Amino acid sequence: xxxxxxxxxxxxxxxxxxxxxxxxxxxxxxxxxxxxxxxxxxxxxxxxxxxxxxxxxxxxxxxxxxxxxxxxxxxxxxxxxxxxxxxxxxxxxxxxxxxxxxxxxxxxxxxxxxxxxxxxxxxxxxxxxxxxxxxxxxxxxxxxxxxxxxxxxxxxxxxxxxxxxxxxxxxxxxx
Numbered sequence: 001x002x003x004x005x006x007x008x009x010x011x012x013x014x015x016x017x018x019x020x021x022x023x024x025x026x027x028x029x030x031x032x033x034x035x036x037x038x039x040x041x042x043x044x045x046x047x048x049x050x051x052x053x054x055x056x057x058x059x060x061x062x063x064x065x066x067x068x069x070x071x072x073x074x075x076x077x078x079x080x081x082x083x084x085x086x087x088x089x090x091x092x093x094x095x096x097x098x099x100x101x102x103x104x105x106x107x108x109x110x111x112x113x114x115x116x117x118x119x120x121x122x123x124x125x126x127x128x129x130x131x132x133x134x135x136x137x138x139x140x141x142x143x144x145x146x147x148x149x150x151x152x153x154x155x156x157x158x159x160x161x162x163x164x165x166x167x168x169x170x171x172x173x174x175x
Contacts, residue, residue, distance in 0.1 A: 020075075021066065035051060
């Protein structure tokens with residue numbers, strides 16, 4: 001039970017770091033960005049076979065120090081996720097961690113709508129003309145981060161108001 005709890009906390013922290021900073025955090029940096037095997041050998045010809053993707057599937061997020069604002073956002077998202085109890089509330093974060101699309105400004109909404117449409121068409125095998133690039137993936141990630149951070153902040157503000165109303169019932173209406 002201790003291992004499972006620690007693993008769950010680590011998982012939540014990795015998600016919170018990604019959403020809270022709008023950056024990329026994971027257990028390790030991806031190593032297979034252009035190939036999926038360390039080596040392939042043709043045993044009949046006794047020769048190495050090189051199979052690589054060009055260009056590499058690689059984004060440069062840069063190495064930056066966490067700022068106080070980032071840590072506040074990470075803390076907010078982590079606390080929010082830790083309080084979620086039912087599957088319906090947890091679903092967006094589980095989908096986020098699995099890199100699935102989640103269901104602002106007009107331009108922002110249009111961009112997210114277009115990316116979601118493109119992803120849905122691709123998943124259904126109907127996208128024959130417009131490949132999804134890492135640029136679209138990065139845009140979707142940032143859009144999802146902003147949305148989930150906003151939802152976490154709203155939920156935490158609501159929870160704080162509920163706790164304050166229990167402490168002092170006379171201030172439940174905010175006066």
